[in-house]
Amino acid sequence: MSKVLDELIDSIKCLPGVGPKSATRMAYYLLQRDPKGARRLANSILNSFELLGKCTSCNNFSETPTCNLCLDPKRNKKILCIIEMPTDLLMFEQTHSFDGMYYILMGRLSPLDGIGPKDLNMGGLYDRCKDEQIQEIIIATNFTKEGDATATYITELLKDLGKKLSRIARGMPSGSEIEYTDSGTLAQAISERKTINQKF
Ligand SMILES: [Zn+2]
Structure with missing residues (x-):
């Protein structure tokens, strides 16, 4: 040929x-x-x-240094939701039940695929979470083995920031991915999120 x-x-x-x-x-x-x-x-x-570059605030792809969603004055700057992929952001937006900010990891920790904390720029996540405006951080990685391991890592990473940490509720079946969850279930998972660190 x-x-x-x-x-x-x-x-x-x-x-x-x-x-x-x-x-x-x-x-x-x-x-x-x-x-x-x-x-x-x-x-x-x-x-x-x-x-396209990365938004300095949410790490999503953007033509401008800060993306439109992060610049939107109507968004609640006090809550930050950590998700795996931009497709998860679209899913959360479709629920119309979350008006906070996002941080997109662009993946999940997966030792088998050789993806470690450095590959996901966890330092960048830590810096973003230090922002004084942020009061609550919701960890919304998938309920898969890798997603759960990533959530555990992030909990450890952020626990000394003195901010409320929560995980979306397990209304979603174990092993499930946000991308394939219906809006209703996802909205419920956000509203029934569980606080991780007890003092909040
Ligand atoms: Zn952004």
Whole structure:
């Protein structure tokens, strides 16, 4: 086969869950059926890397140093909710039951995949939580083995800050991920959150 085509197929394989067969199929599709879409995709990827950085406040991707959500004066600056992924933020926003701030870890601790505290920039999280405006920190990592381990690590990390720490309620079944939880259950998990450090 062509070297260029090989390279395209190989690049597509970097997407999660895409093996050699689907990558080949997608490459032919882009070239043969949708060259316009393919160009648009290529440009969007390049643009994203050029124009997007991380919000200094919530760690989400943003075109500006601080993202729109963090700049919104209507958000409650006293509560910070720690989540794993930007998709979790969308889920929480859909519940319309949380108006506080977020911090996005961009992953979870997972020793098996070689993801440790340094890879998740836990230092950045600590600095964000030191903000004097923040009074309560809700740990909303997933109820999976890795999510729970991450929650335990964060609890240890933040316990000397003297702020109220809570974990979203286990209304969600164990092993469940926020991304696949319905709005009602998620809203309940926030409102029934459990305080971790007793003195608050
Ligand atoms: Zn932000």
